[in-house]
Amino acid sequence: MARYDRAITVFSPDGHLFQVEYALEAVRKGNAAVGVRGTDNVVLGVEKKSTAKLQDSRSVRKIVNLDNHIALACAGLKADARVLINRARVECQSHRLTVEDPCTVEYITRYIAGLQQKYTQSGGVRPFGLSTLIVGFDPYTGSPSLYQTDPSGTFSAWKANATGRNSNSIREFLEKNFKETAGQETVKLAIRALLEVVESGGKNIEVAVMTKEDGLRQLEEAEIDAIVAEIEAEKAAAEAAKKAPPKDT
Amino acid sequence: MKLDTSGLESFPSLILHGNDVAGEISAPPSFDLPNSNDFDGFLKEAIQMVKPAKGTTTLAFIFKEGVMVAADSRASMGGYISSQSVKKIIEINPYMLGTMAGGAADCQFWHRNLGIKCRLHELANKRRISVTGASKLLANILYSYRGMGLSVGTMIAGWDETGPGLYYVDSEGGRLKGTRFSVGSGSPYAYGVLDSGYKYDMSIEEASELARRAIYHATFRDGASGGVASVYYVGPTGWKKLSGDDVGELHYHYNPVTPSTTVEQEMVDAAAA
Numbered sequence: 001m002a003r004y005d006r007a008i009t010v011f012s013p014d015g016h017l018f019q020v021e022y023a024l025e026a027v028r029k030g031n032a033a034v035g036v037r038g039t040d041n042v043v044l045g046v047e048k049k050s051t052a053k054l055q056d057s058r059s060v061r062k063i064v065n066l067d068n069h070i071a072l073a074c075a076g077l078k079a080d081a082r083v084l085i086n087r088a089r090v091e092c093q094s095h096r097l098t099v100e101d102p103c104t105v106e107y108i109t110r111y112i113a114g115l116q117q118k119y120t121q122s123g124g125v126r127p128f129g130l131s132t133l134i135v136g137f138d139p140y141t142g143s144p145s146l147y148q149t150d151p152s153g154t155f156s157a158w159k160a161n162a163t164g165r166n167s168n169s170i171r172e173f174l175e176k177n178f179k180e181t182a183g184q185e186t187v188k189l190a191i192r193a194l195l196e197v198v199e200s201g202g203k204n205i206e207v208a209v210m211t212k213e214d215g216l217r218q219l220e221e222a223e224i225d226a227i228v229a230e231i232e233a234e235k236a237a238a239e240a241a242k243k244a245p246p247k248d249t
Numbered sequence: 250m251k252l253d254t255s256g257l258e259s260f261p262s263l264i265l266h267g268n269d270v271a272g273e274i275s276a277p278p279s280f281d282l283p284n285s286n287d288f289d290g291f292l293k294e295a296i297q298m299v300k301p302a303k304g305t306t307t308l309a310f311i312f313k314e315g316v317m318v319a320a321d322s323r324a325s326m327g328g329y330i331s332s333q334s335v336k337k338i339i340e341i342n343p344y345m346l347g348t349m350a351g352g353a354a355d356c357q358f359w360h361r362n363l364g365i366k367c368r369l370h371e372l373a374n375k376r377r378i379s380v381t382g383a384s385k386l387l388a389n390i391l392y393s394y395r396g397m398g399l400s401v402g403t404m405i406a407g408w409d410e411t412g413p414g415l416y417y418v419d420s421e422g423g424r425l426k427g428t429r430f431s432v433g434s435g436s437p438y439a440y441g442v443l444d445s446g447y448k449y450d451m452s453i454e455e456a457s458e459l460a461r462r463a464i465y466h467a468t469f470r471d472g473a474s475g476g477v478a479s480v481y482y483v484g485p486t487g488w489k490k491l492s493g494d495d496v497g498e499l500h501y502h503y504n505p506v507t508p509s510t511t512v513e514q515e516m517v518d519a520a521a522a
Contacts, residue, residue: 098389099382107374140376140410 019127020120023076023151026129027163030075031062034162034170034193035133036178037146038186042135044073045194045207047165063208063218067092069137070105071208071216075164076130076151084128088112105136109147109155117153127151131163137212144210160189166197184227191224192231254278292398304473306435306464307337307348308443309404309415311428312451315484316406316413318346319460321435321468321496322476324353333476342367344487345383345407350432351400351420359401363387380407380414384424392422402432408483435467435474442466453482457491465503468496 012018032047046062063073066088074081091111095103112132119127131150138145148163149155160178162170173196174189181189187209198204205228207219219227254277285291307320320337323330337349339360345367349356366386370378378386384405391401401420408414417425417432429447431439442463451459457480464478479493494502 098385099379100385101379101382104374110373 017120017152020152023127023129024131027076027131027151028165028167030077030130030164032162032164032166032170032194032197033062033073033075033133034160034174034190035073035135035146035148035158036160036174036181036186036190036193037135037144037158039180039182040144041183041186041209041211042137042144042146043186043190043207043209044071044133044135045190045205046073046075047194047198048204048206050203061218062206063216065216066108066134067096067102067136068215069102069139069210069212070108070134071136071210072132072134073208074130074132075167077128078130080128081130081132084112084115084130084132087115102139104138104140105134105145105147106138106157108136109134109149113149113153113155115153116149116151120151120153133161133163135210137210142212144212160193162193170194170196187219188227188231191227195228195231292396304435304471305337305350305433306431306439306467306471306474307350307404307433308429308431308436308439308460308463309348309406310430310443310447310456310460311413311415312447312449312456314451314453314456315408315482316346316415317456317460318348318404318406318481318483318488319457319464320348320479321464321474322479323468323474325473330475335476336479338479338481340488341383341405341407344377344409344483345380345405346481346483346488347406348404348432350402355399355401355420356403359387359390359399360403362390363405377409379409379411380405380416381409381411381426383407384414384416384418388416388418388422388424391418391420394420395422404430404432406483408485408487413483431463431467433467433474435464435471438467438470439463453484453491457482461492461494461499462503465496465499469500 031049034045036043044063048062051057051060063071064085065071066085070092072085072088088108088111092103092108095107112134116128119125128151131148134147134149136145137143146158146161147155148158148161160174162174170193173193177189187207191205191207194205203221205224207224208216209219210216283291304323304325305321309316309318318338322333322335322337324332324335335353339347339349339357341347341360341364347360347363363383363386367378367383370382387405391399399420403418405416405418406414415427415430417427417430429443431443443459446459446462460480461478468474468478475496477493478496478499480491482489482491
């Protein structure tokens with residue numbers, strides 16, 4: 001088995017591309033990231049490791065803009081992410097230049113996935129070690145979308161998804177609790193999902209909301225704390241209701 | 250000089266792209282310029298060779314119901330009329346038309362190529378390309394061949410989600426959005442009729458009559474325009490050819506011969522009176 005992971009362009013006898021699978025491992029070690037699509041907005045949430053005291057936290061933004069109407073969050077190797085994000089930003093502008101129209105979320109996702117795939121089929125390069133969550137609004141239909149790509153270059157659209165550390169538990173939670181929401185409810189759902197695996201508190205999560213009118217808006221720490229407090233209160237109320245003796249009808 | 254020859258590629262070469270994955274923008278395939286002592290002179294000669302073919306009249310305008318496109322059908326080489334039945338309105342796809350002025354081969358080839366690109370865009374993006382986008386694609390290709398001797402003066406007319414669209418694109422790399430255009434040696438005459446008769450609120454019949462008349466008048470005065478005046482209409486459901494009338498017949502339609510008294514009869518009447 002060890003012989004088949006030296007060069008990326010080689011299949012193993014049982015049909016695996018080991019480098020791609022190792023890249024997925026790198027993703028699994030990265031920070032948790034969650035995305036939830038609402039009816040009028042899309043929310044991205046990322047786990048934030050506690051920043052060192054001397055570090056300027058504003059320089060480590062994990063949720064970035066690709067264009068006015070498209071944003072991206074990722075899990076995995078952050079240096080690879082920077083390269084991919086830069087290429088995607090250039091492609092967004094290039095599309096605007098050649099067709100005089102902003103690109104759709106699907107287009108840029110296809111481009112990023114295509115780029116990730118290219119690096120799985122060339123000599124002397126390794127795949128990008130990250131999975132991305134791409135959100136945005138379609139400039140023609142105005143509908144919100146959420147897409148996910150991974151190191152193998154596959155992509156698909158989701159109603160809600162998670163990637164990175166403990167993404168399986170987050171996805172389970174989302175599958176159990178997802179319903180069509182709008183506005184603040186979507187934000188709450190995203191934060192609730194993230195809180196399943198992250199210590200609660202505004203310091204440890206970064207949340208951003210994308211709306212059609214206002215584009216991407218990063219939530220302030222105070223706002224996040226307020227929502228977390230709401231969620232905790234709701235949880236406590238639900239617990240109390242369960243513990244109370246059942247009323248006779 | 251590196252040209253944008255992406256228009257000539259039918260399938261992207263996988264082998265070619267494999268080598269420059271690490272680079273930011275892969276260099277397109279290129280070809281050498283012709284070896285000649287006097288490149289400027291060569292260029293001028295090349296342009297002169299195709300110049301006579303710009304003897305033509307084409308026009309297009311946007312009105313309330315959509316876009317009206319019309320053209321003549323004469324090809325001339327100096328004083329020799331080489332054809333009276335050239336199709337100067339090119340069907341790029343069911344909802345977009347292009348007009349031909351300048352080098353016939355250049356226009357035909359690049360319009361066909363544009364049709365390919367539009368279809369590929371549709372397949373990749375699951376939506377039709379806009380007239381803006383299509384004209385931009387053509388303009389970018391023509392710009393990259395700037396100075397190489399292409400002779401194309403075309404109008405891209407179509408209907409997309411934003412409504413009717415009309416762009417003028419030429420081989421100098423220019424691209425203009427507008428509501429009324431006429432291209433070719435007969436265009437001054439056509440403009441005269443078109444501009445004086447144009448109203449935005451015309452019906453399809455009125456607009457097609459205006460277009461037909463404008464082409465007729467251009468063919469009447471311009472020796473390099475003639476043949477058949479074709480009129481196409483582009484609406485929300487795509488383009489439709491409305492008419493193709495021989496301009497000779499149109500002349501007598503607009504200037505009917507009134508049956509007048511013969512000279513002998515006049516003389517008899519005068520004697521009587």
